[in-house]
Amino acid sequence: MHFLVEAEAGLSGGVFGRIAAGQSNVFWAAHPVIRKRQARREAKRQPSKAERTDRARSETLASLCEPL
Template sequence: MQVVFTKGPGTSYDIAVHRGTGASLAPRNGPGGHPYLPHDLVHLLVEQVAGIELGVFGQLAAGDNGLFWPADPAERAKAARHRKSKGAKRSDRAKKDMTRSEELAGIAVPVWEVRRGFAKTLPAYVTRNEIPPVVEQIVGRLDDYADRWHALPVGESLTVTW
């Protein structure tokens, strides 16, 4: 699966997913947030490094639509019916993986910001004794992509393989 992040003005971005399983997905706007690390890029890297199989991107790779809609209107209508009949059901494993992705992202980004000099201290909810060892690897991957993203001109893209 290829995930394409296209830089917009400020901290905005679009995200497109090209995958081999499931309906083709329409691109969508990302939630923005950080000038060096788009929110969805952080989650993709966290899930890759931590081996989170059923986070946002693992579910997309497996054919689920996640926060996206199919590009084809007929597929979109089918997906909407499926969501209504399925309700908010998610497997316990998927819920745990999504929670783990959020937790690790919530720790890794502040650790990265302190190391890069964007913040002076860690937030109160992150104590040095409670930083999981995998966070070091995640911070390294954030570093791999942060400067590339920041230097990217508006309208240009960064593609990451899942």
């Protein structure tokens, strides 16, 4: 659902746009050492206002589309 919403609305700051940009903090590794390394790397980069807006819009649109 999120992929379709983000693709149709052109939301590059949503979940799939962030993955495409190389950000991996959407999904966390199971191994604790890898998860810790990933958390340190991702903590250095804070999402921009536009990315936060895209994420919120993606969540809203996906929740509206799901019943349909």
